[in-house]
Amino acid sequence: MTAETSQTLDRGLRVLKLLADTDHGLTVTELSGKLGVNRTVVYRLLATLEQHALVRRDLGGRARVGLGVLRLGRQVHPLVREAALPALRELAEDVGATAHLTLVDGTEALAVAVVEPSWTDYHVAYRTGFRHPLERGAAGRAILAGRGLRDGPDRQFVLTHGELEAGASGAAAPVLGVGGIEGSVGVVMLSEAVSEEIGERVVRAAKDVAEALR
Numbered sequence: 001m002t003a004e005t006s007q008t009l010d011r012g013l014r015v016l017k018l019l020a021d022t023d024h025g026l027t028v029t030e031l032s033g034k035l036g037v038n039r040t041v042v043y044r045l046l047a048t049l050e051q052h053a054l055v056r057r058d059l060g061g062r063a064r065v066g067l068g069v070l071r072l073g074r075q076v077h078p079l080v081r082e083a084a085l086p087a088l089r090e091l092a093e094d095v096g097a098t099a100h101l102t103l104v105d106g107t108e109a110l111a112v113a114v115v116e117p118s119w120t121d122y123h124v125a126y127r128t129g130f131r132h133p134l135e136r137g138a139a140g141r142a143i144l145a146g147r148g149l150r151d152g153p154d155r156q157f158v159l160t161h162g163e164l165e166a167g168a169s170g171a172a173a174p175v176l177g178v179g180g181i182e183g184s185v186g187v188v189m190l191s192e193a194v195s196e197e198i199g200e201r202v203v204r205a206a207k208d209v210a211e212a213l214r
Helices: 007-020 028-035 039-051 068-074 076-095 138-146 196-213
Strands: 055-057 063-065 098-105 108-115 131-133 158-161 168-175 183-190
Touching: 007 028, 007 039, 007 055, 007 063, 028 039, 039 055, 076 098, 076 108, 076 183, 076 196, 098 138, 108 138, 131 138, 138 158, 138 168, 138 183, 168 196, 183 196
Parallel strands: none
Antiparallel strands: 055 063, 098 108, 098 183, 108 131, 158 168, 168 183
């Protein structure tokens, strides 16, 4: 038996998804065509979403995602962190290095969950909230690589050395196949290089995190 759903809510959510997928916004006519409904319905949807700051319209009349979405988004990180922690703990203990989950935040990579190993004498201090350009560091580079990568035989991890901290090396793999989530799982350690074996272990952890988030 199919559960009853709200057609209006469904359309409103589709509007938000359409606007989230464009950088330049959409007009009422464009939204009408994409949704397959008349302009009057679109006007009503936009007016309701504007009241909640989920949508804004510029001077040209194009609708864009509003700042209210950011307030909702802030609540996502704790949920993602909680789901990822078991896989990160296992990774940190297996490798003996600081493990982390990093998500995209604009043009930067933002660490949203960090787990340090319990048995090592020393490890790299890597804190939740640490951010860096996507083009630097294993975590950011893995995210960029993941944008053109699908599950397959290609090597799915990135290894770096000294890009964010002198003497520190990193390995990271993209989190793939999770709608609305663009990120990577990785480790950082004090060493001259990271082995391919650790890279493969990071890939497995990234898959475990993806599974937990689905």
